[in-house]
Amino acid sequence: MHAAHGVVSVCLPKQQARVVLSASSLGFPGELRLKTADEFNFVFEKPCRSAGKSFTILARPNQRDYPRLGLIISKRCAKSAVKRNRLKRLIRESFRHSQEGLAGLDVVVIGKTMANTQSNSDLTDTLNRHWKELAKRCERS
């Protein structure tokens, strides 16, 4: 218990965040986002992959009890800012809805050119499939 003392104190804000989440159930506050380059690199080091036509998704267990999301939508993927925004919003929305199944994972979504041409409902479907697959794979490894 003495050894874990530091970890517990760090976890306190997490616990609060968790409480907030359970109250509003499917929110997407700042704690659920990957922000710094270090956090992205952590995922890139040992990722579980799930690739499709529209996206490549990487994930890695993060030792926390909530998931975190990072987005990489390059200009090559979608030329106009409006299209890039649309993809980001769709991914966030889908992530928000399926976050229960992804708890404890850091996820990075990389957009591909194909994603640009697909409709909203198609993209949501494919994302949902990816989430399930990732959850399974990471559980095994």
Added chain:
RNA sequence: GGAGUCGGCCAGGCAAUCGCUGUGUUUCGACAUAGAGGAAAGUCCGGGCUCCACAGGGCAGGGUGCCAGGUAACACCUGGGGGGCGCGAGUCUACGGCUAGUGCAACAGAAAACAUACCGCCUAAGUCCCUUUAUUAAGGGGCCGGUAAGGUUGAAAUGGUGCGGUAAGAGCGCACCGCGCCGGUGGUAACAUGCGGCGGCAGGGUAAACCCCACCCGGAGCAAGACCAAAUAGGGGAACAAUGGCGCGGCCCGCGCUGUUCCCGGGUAGGUUGCUUGAGGUAUGUGGCGACGCAUAUCCCAGAUGAAUGAUUGUCCACGACAGAACCCGGCUUAUCGGCUAACUCUACUU
């Protein structure tokens, strides 16, 4: 009614559920409220702001280029002038200077800038020869010449038409048109001119060719700049302890490295700030043809930073284009489904 010219405005609406960002309140459960554009775009100009540089002047370099006004400023806007196009409403216009210098121009054409003469036209003057005739005359041919009217080329060839004139011609002369200069008149000016006078009349084009002239311009940008500042590396100083240890060295001196504590500055990751109250909007009045100015009242209207304004469902219709703020303004340019509307022009028809 048809055809057309010009401005201005709107840019899917509503409801439910789940979310995001800022602000305020909070009983820390939440609640309230605000939340992309006309171009937010291109980054092409002009400013503010910030830091750096700076006595003044010149050179270089860049920009602007009819006039007057507006403006913080502009390459923008408004009004006006000249020129092109259109029956017209209108529209387009880098629109100072090739009577300072240098350069450039394919092909065609005789000739494209020191002008010149290919086809032509003409033999008057001068001169030679021939024919006719008795002769100082007439005719023909040549030389030396004259000419630029006509033809040919070209985007462009020394103003046009007519008459006179002549050997043939020519602003050679005249008339009209055009042009230039001087003066007058109108206009703030650009400029205009059914005004007056003078001159036969410039000498091609190109200055988004160098250039000349006039005027303007310091550089970099919010990743500007300011503040806080970890780990690790590392700089300077002080104190304490030992008078040590390690390396260089045969030894001493000396030099370098090494302990603990404190202080100082520089400063990376990261964070805070700059960051939205402004050449601001909206009314009303007022000056101005107008751009716009002035006065009063009133309002606060995105501020993210791994980057908010969305998703799903229902519903209505015209079935929704181009497209996403990133320090802030003023312009320009480009993209754009549709729709509404002011003013004006031409034209058909009816009364």
